[in-house]
Amino acid sequence: MKVKYFATLAISSMLMFGAVAVRQSFSTAQANPCAAEVNPCASANPCASINPCASANPCASANPCASANPCASANPCAGADAAQGAAPVVYSDASGLAIRGVDPVAYFTESAPVAGSSQFEYEWKGATWRFSSAENRSLFASNPEAYAPQYGGYCAQAVSEGNLASVDPTAWRIVDGKLYLNYSMEVQQQWLADVPGHIAQADANWPEVLNVGIVHE
Known part of the structure; x- marks a missing residue:
């Protein structure tokens, strides 16, 4: 009988503890509807850890990260990539x-x-x-x-690879009446390994490659 009593007591204690835990969890959720979401903007906001949007209440909506930049006005790091923008048409x-x-x-x-x-x-x-x-x-x-050199004077080899880079004026070549420049004499050797192929690929990438924004100097 004692064994049965203690077993029953133990089960009752476990159930009571679980109920308290559930009530506490529910109360916490009511007090902080965003508690379950440690950082709802983490993937879109590199500064979320310092809570730059506290005054703006980033958890006010069901999905505060739905827009591309929900805290742009309050977040000094938001939209850094957008601010960078496209590179100039001519290097x-x-x-x-x-x-x-x-x-x-x-x-x-x-x-x-x-x-x-x-x-x-x-x-x-x-x-x-x-x-x-x-x-x-x-x-x-x-x-x-x-x-004018092709691809706005950017490195022809880089453009063929979907990148943007500056040029060395001495690394040049005229092909079919068009001027092509490259980043360096070494890079030009890579470009010369398959001139028709690299030109075709660069032509396909231009001018959309300007949206990369970053120019390797």
């Missing part, structure tokens, strides 16, 4: 110069990269193009597309 260095100031026309007329002069400049597609002579500047101004 230019820190000084705003296309092809690092090299004359694009000279590649065709002199078969060599020739430094341009600040005396002969032309603004086109958001970049400053320099030329070694007034004549070259006039040639470019009359038909920029004929002399």
Whole structure:
């Protein structure tokens, strides 16, 4: 009888403990409807751990992360990628110069990269193009597309891979009347391994690749 009594007592205690736990859990859920969601915006908000949206109550709605950026006004880190935006159509260095100031026309007329002069400049597609002579500047101004490097002057090999990179003006090649530049002489060797294939792939990626936004310098 004692064994049966103690067994019954033990079962009753377990049931009471479970009931208390359930009541406590239910009470906590009522007090904090978001308690079960430790960080509802964690995947979309890298700053969620410091609670940048506390005043805005990110748990007010059933799905506070439904929008792309529910706390944009209160979250200094929100939308960092969006703010980055697309890269410029034409690559230019820190000084705003296309092809690092090299004359694009000279590649065709002199078969060599020739430094341009600040005396002969032309603004086109958001970049400053320099030329070694007034004549070259006039040639470019009359038909920029004929002399400007392909893919906005970004590395041809990088564009073929779906990336954006700066260029070395000495790593150049004219193919079928079009100027192609590459990041370095080493990278150009990779590009030269399959010129038709790389051009075809880069053509397919351009200009959507600009949305990558990040340019490898």
